[in-house]
Amino acid sequence: MSDIANRLRTELGVDVVPLDVPERNHHDWSGLPPVSPLALVRACSTEQVAIALRLCHETETPVVPQGGLTGISGGAHPVAGAVVLSLERMNRVLAFDAQMATLTVEAGCVLQTAQEAAQDGGLMLAVDLGARGSCTIGGVIATNAGGNQVLRYGMAREHVLGLEVVLADGTVLNSMNNMIKNNAGLDLKQLFIGTEGLMGIITKAVMRLQPRPSHSATAFCGCTDTAAAVAFLKRARADLGPALISFEVMWPSFYDLMRAGINAKHPLSEPHGVYVVIEAGGFDDNLRGQFENCLGVALEEGALNDAVIAASVREERELWAVREAVAEYGHILGPLTAFDVGLPLESIAEAVSRLEAEIAERWPGARALSYGHMGDSNLHLVVNVPQAGTDQPASALKTLVYGIVRDLGGTISAEHGIGAVKRDYLGYSRTEAEIDTMRRLKFTLDPRGILNPGKGFAP
Amino acid sequence: MSDIANRLRTELGVDVVPLDVPERNHHDWSGLPPVSPLALVRACSTEQVAIALRLCHETETPVVPQGGLTGISGGAHPVAGAVVLSLERMNRVLAFDAQMATLTVEAGCVLQTAQEAAQDGGLMLAVDLGARGSCTIGGVIATNAGGNQVLRYGMAREHVLGLEVVLADGTVLNSMNNMIKNNAGLDLKQLFIGTEGLMGIITKAVMRLQPRPSHSATAFCGCTDTAAAVAFLKRARADLGPALISFEVMWPSFYDLMRAGINAKHPLSEPHGVYVVIEAGGFDDNLRGQFENCLGVALEEGALNDAVIAASVREERELWAVREAVAEYGHILGPLTAFDVGLPLESIAEAVSRLEAEIAERWPGARALSYGHMGDSNLHLVVNVPQAGTDQPASALKTLVYGIVRDLGGTISAEHGIGAVKRDYLGYSRTEAEIDTMRRLKFTLDPRGILNPGKGFAP
The missing domain is CATH 3.30.70.2740 (Alpha-Beta Plaits)
Structure with missing residues (x-):
């Protein structure tokens, strides 16, 4: 048993720092080989996160934050000799504010729990991913997650109004803003969004909510080729404006194999060069008419070859089925x-x-x-x-x-994100000056480099 | 003539570094007393900005960036002993991309010029302010400007996809991303948005464009009191969704004096406790019906007392007239x-x-x-x-x-923003830990503190 594990256990108790680290905390969803961490901290409060980080900072012990462990880039994958800091117990919805249209949650709150809390209040948390039932808000923010509605609602970043973060040395940074506008200096929360725990550990968040569309329409479409699908996208943006929620494309390489794999019916009578699932959502009775007009124009223009519009919720699910079958990769591929x-x-x-x-x-x-x-x-x-x-x-x-x-x-x-899986390739998309600047900023907030070493832009 | 002025003139020429600094560069729109700077650099290129900053960094000479000089917090106001760096000559629209819906501009491009370039391409740059005819994109981004459409389109931050920035030591940081999604490490551009030149000088930007709504509707409304106006806002958000573009409120203290001051007609027959200008924009023929329904429900609920809907563009302008009369303060007040x-x-x-x-x-x-x-x-x-x-x-x-x-x-x-005018009050809205973190990050990028000293969160 390592010294740091004992010290953490003495400070936080055996319930927070168990004697054995469960196997599930030895890996995330990236497929990297499991690593047994030095210790697991199952924090129940911001204060416990701060205590753990202070101790790790003092002893220069690496820390890997973990949420729902659903990331596939290895951002939450343990590294050798590290303490794993799980936020899963900090899973409460703290406040719903109908007037400000905000939801305040702890970082370990499961995305779906937060979505349901928003829905219960008549509003919508418009971040959505396949892993909604197990990924946590902290992880969603730390990876600046996307999903099928980014076109309309933006990445996770655009849904975050405020954050509470614990810095590497245990300092608690309270930036729990709940207003759309707040220009009082540097918007510090931006440093922690999408940086996979390298700059600090997110402990709480204020999420911006949206009104719930009252009407929706979904179609499955066939286009001649990619250029036609791009022309269709341009048409849909112009005619639907913010009613355009999703525009998902599948090439035959994906569609044919996955459709056979899950034994789904082909909604169209003939094969096409590219398939598109398009979804619209709106606040007016006429949404479906607007949607049909848009598809009609795209057909006339030749951007579309064929399309089928869902007539029921069941049919909507069917049109999405192949696109949403990605959890079946393991069986099929x-x-x-x-x-x-x-x-x-x-x-x-x-x-x-x-x-x-x-x-x-x-x-x-x-x-x-x-x-x-x-x-x-x-x-x-x-x-x-x-x-x-x-x-x-x-x-x-x-x-x-x-x-x-x-x-x-x-x-x-x-x-x-970048995590462990893409870190060697960061220079393919960022300049030396950019990576150097990222590292200098990280050094400022985490001078001993304890936060998620070897991930993302960490040296 | 100061030594630094001579050195800058030797490097950049007298056209870029004139012998006299024109009076207009001695102040911005904040009303602070004019200050005569050491020198003016009228940069024509990123390279010239880099040369000027390198020299100022070497000599520890303060630098105050200037754009259209329309800010009212003093962010662009000269400080004693500083070089003023004007971006106004870097005013070109560099590229319009209809497929990606982006506009690439130099920082000194006037907002209205950029708006018109987007419009010529059939799209819309949805940042809009009263100063559109003279403020520059660089200043809009550096102050994270707002305006009348933030409710729908967000602050300037949400319109920026990529930036080119010159750091204090002359390093050029090229982050000219043009994609909605890019999670390759820390999103560096966020550090320069809303930080008033304290972290670096913005030289170019990739702006995200929006489809142009094809229909609009505007109403001038009277409510009993502020609580009723808040209830009306909640109703409008729920019923109009993203068709809700503006929701502007005027209390009688403002409305009565300004209306008399510009001699405008009162659109409603009786006085009310609060006035609201509400504007909707959409992509469907039924927008006006949707808008009228929403107002009807608000009237039934008691959130609204009375409303008049514009029947023409001329009437729309009339309903906005008092709200947009803020340039008349000087005469009236x-x-x-x-x-x-x-x-x-x-x-x-x-x-x-x-x-x-x-x-x-x-x-x-x-x-x-x-x-x-x-x-x-x-x-x-x-x-x-x-x-x-x-x-x-x-x-x-x-x-x-x-x-x-x-x-x-x-x-x-x-x-x-904060600028010079609010800097002593930053602690009213930010914690000590936040301000300390902002300063440490600034020190990392600007260790000699040359960028806009005495402004915002600069020490």
Whole structure:
């Protein structure tokens, strides 16, 4: 038993610092090999987080923050010799304010719990991800998570009004603003959003809520090719404005395999070059008419070949089924390497064809599935090389994929962060001056480098 | 002639560093007494900005950045012994991208020029302020400016996708991202938005554009009191969703005096406790019906007493006339002290009545005019003490106003920044730990403290 574990246990008690670290805290969802941490702190309060960090700062002990452990970039994956600091017990909804349209929560609050609290109050927390039932608000903010509604509501960053953060040395930074406008100096919360715990540990947040749309409409569409899908997106933005909630694209590489894999019905009678799931939400009885008009114009313009509009909630779910089947990758594909990149729209067609072609050339028989949030210029790609078994060529794949992304002016991380998995490739998307500046700012807040070392932009 | 002026002139030429500093660069719009700077640099390129900063960094010469000089908090006001760095010549629109819906501009580009470039491309730059014809994008970003559409489109921060910035030592930081999603490490641009040049000098920006609403509706409304106006806001948010563009409130203290001052017609037949200008914008033919329904429900609920809906663009302008008459303060009020504070909605009624009552008690005969962007919980207050003439009791007024704002959990700056004018009051809205953290971060990027000393959170 390490000295730091004993000291933490003495200060915080055996309930907070258990004698054994459960296996579930040895890894996150990134697929990296499990690591047994020095100790686990299951903090119940900001004060306990501050005590733990102060002690780790004094002893220069690395700290890895953990929430719902659903991240796939390894941001919450333990590193050797580190204390793991779990926020899962700080899971309360603290306040709902209908007038200000805000929800105040502890960092370990599960996203779905927060969504439900907002809904109970007649409003909506418009951050939404597949992992909603287990990911925590702290993790959502620390990774600046995206999802299927970013086009309309923005990334997690745009939903955060205030934060409470504990800095590396245990200082509590209370910036629990609840106003849309607050220009009193540097907006410190921005430093902690999307930085994966490298700058401080988020303990509480004030989230901005939205009115709930009263009407919705969903369609599954077929387009000739990527260029047509981009033209359709442009049409939908112009005609639907903020009623455009989601614009999700699937290339046949993804759609055909996943549809067969989950045994879903094809909503259209013929195959197409690109499939789009488009969803609109609005506050007016005429939403569906507006939606149908928009699709009609896109058909006339040739941006669309065919479309089916859902007539019921059940049909809406059916139209989304293949796009939402990503949890089935394991069964359908086996071992895989997953990518989350951003690309300017004018390069997406080229990116998809180059990526799929170069992977097929290098690894004949490889399955490279392309899909993504085209409205946010966010492309997902998952690759399985059947002949490689459990020893997928992740490193060579990353070099190939991120190289193409770099050439096309994209980013190696659109919405999943950098973590441990992408850290060696940060220079593909950021300049030396940028990375140096990030590191100098981190050094200012965490001079001993205890927070999540080896992740993201940490040295 | 100072040594630094000569050195700058030798490096950059007399066209960039003129022999005399024009009077217009001796002050901004804050009303602070003019200060003659050591030298003026009228940079034409990022490279010239970098050269000037490198030299000032080497010689520890203070630098005050200037754009359109329209700020009222003194962020661009010269300080003694400083070089003034004007970005006004870097005024080009560099690129319009219809697919990505972005506009790339130099920092000195006038807001209206950028708005027009977006409009020419069929899109909209949705940052808008009264000073649009002279304020520059760099200043808009550096102050995280607000305006009348924040409720719908957010502060300047939410319109910025990428920045190019020159750091104090002349390092050029190129973060010209043009994607909605980019999670490759710390989002450095956030450090420069709203920090009034304290962290670096913005030289270029990628702005996010919006689709242009095809329909609009505007009404002028009367409510019994502030609580009723808050109830009306809640109704409008729920029923209009993102079609709610502006929700501007004027209390009689403002409305009656300003209406008489500009000799405008009262749109309603009787006086009311609070006046609201509400504007909606949408993408559907039915917008006006939706708007009328919303007002009808608010009338039934008692949130509204009376309302008139504009039937033409001319009538829209008339309904906005008094709210937009703020440039007439000088003629109508004479010398004044202006406030821009944020308050949680539940405290706005109390704030307005306490502020107006305490000012009247302390300065009998004083005119305290209340109005603001209620949808953003942003209250404006302008005060004129007639008997004080040109020697308005600004300091005593600030202590009184900011004291009440602090008591009610508000912020001393909603949208106008801190600058020189509010710097002594930053501690009213930020904790010691917050201000200390801001200063440490500034020290990291500007170790010699040359950027805008004495402003905002600078020591």
